Amino acid sequence: MMSELGIDPVSIDVGGVLQRSVATLYSHLVTRPTGRAVRLAIETQLAEVSGPALSLIDLSEVTVLDFSCADEVVAKLLLRFLGEDRPGDAYFVLRGLRNQHRDPITAVLERHSLLAVVQLEGAGFELIGARTEMEESTWEILEEAGHVSADCMVEMFPGEAERLALAQLVARRVVIQHADPDGYYALSSLARDLPTPPSDAKE
Numbered sequence: 001m002m003s004e005l006g007i008d009p010v011s012i013d014v015g016g017v018l019q020r021s022v023a024t025l026y027s028h029l030v031t032r033p034t035g036r037a038v039r040l041a042i043e044t045q046l047a048e049v050s051g052p053a054l055s056l057i058d059l060s061e062v063t064v065l066d067f068s069c070a071d072e073v074v075a076k077l078l079l080r081f082l083g084e085d086r087p088g089d090a091y092f093v094l095r096g097l098r099n100q101h102r103d104p105i106t107a108v109l110e111r112h113s114l115l116a117v118v119q120l121e122g123a124g125f126e127l128i129g130a131r132t133e134m135e136e137s138t139w140e141i142l143e144e145a146g147h148v149s150a151d152c153m154v155e156m157f158p159g160e161a162e163r164l165a166l167a168q169l170v171a172r173r174v175v176i177q178h179a180d181p182d183g184y185y186a187l188s189s190l191a192r193d194l195p196t197p198p199s200d201a202k203e
Contacts, residue, residue: 002190005178007052009190010045010090014073015061017041028064035072042077043087052089054190060096060121070104075112082114082173091173093125093191094118102128115172117187125188127174138165139186142175146189150182 002009015027021037029035046055057074059065065073074094081090094105097120109116109129119125127139141156142148148156157163166184169175176185 002054004181005052005176005185005190007054007091007176007190008049010049010053010055011058012042012045012055013058013061014038014042015059017045018062027062029062029069029073030064030066032068032072035069038069039073039077042073043080046081046088046090049088049090053091054187055090055092056095056191057092058095059098059101062101065101065104067104067107070101071108071111074105074116075108075114078109078114078116078173079112091176091187092116093187095191096121115169115174117174117191119188119191125186125191132165134161134165135169138162139169139174142166142169142184142186143188146186148184152183 014029017038018027018029018034021041022034029038042057046053057077078092080086081088081092094116095118097105097118102120105116105118106128113130115127115129115131115135117125118128125143127136131139138157145156153163157166166175170177170184174187176187176190177183178185
């Protein structure tokens, strides 16, 4: 599916990036300078991709994540690729989230009015961050379908409010709108084609 859409998969092991960037043996993201170094390393890796990319940010090997690092690594990374001046056409899925990751990531997403598609360790995909009830329900419909073609738009999203919410999800880059093959794609449906993070990572 990803090859049909012309989207390159990019898997990023944040724990590995941390150890290479900060030269530490510990997978602890606990200071803003550390988070900034990791984010810049991720941006450098994404700069090597010429076309659209689905970036899977794997947090399964990160033991500790504080609010400042969640802000640097997650919120600022999403913000960098959200605006019209973004350096590339990248979409993001956060993978391997543990319970201790969720609170700081949710907090910084809500603070910046951001949305993210996440996969909790050993579980399915969710939408977290600042969102309306209509955006949530519309995302869930597309999440279950995986792909909705242009011909099925009215059937799947009969209300104008739903279609407006879908357009908002595209603008917020948690849904991909593609011309050929046409329609709307859930990021999770594309991420499922890629290897999952290890399920036996330690808490």
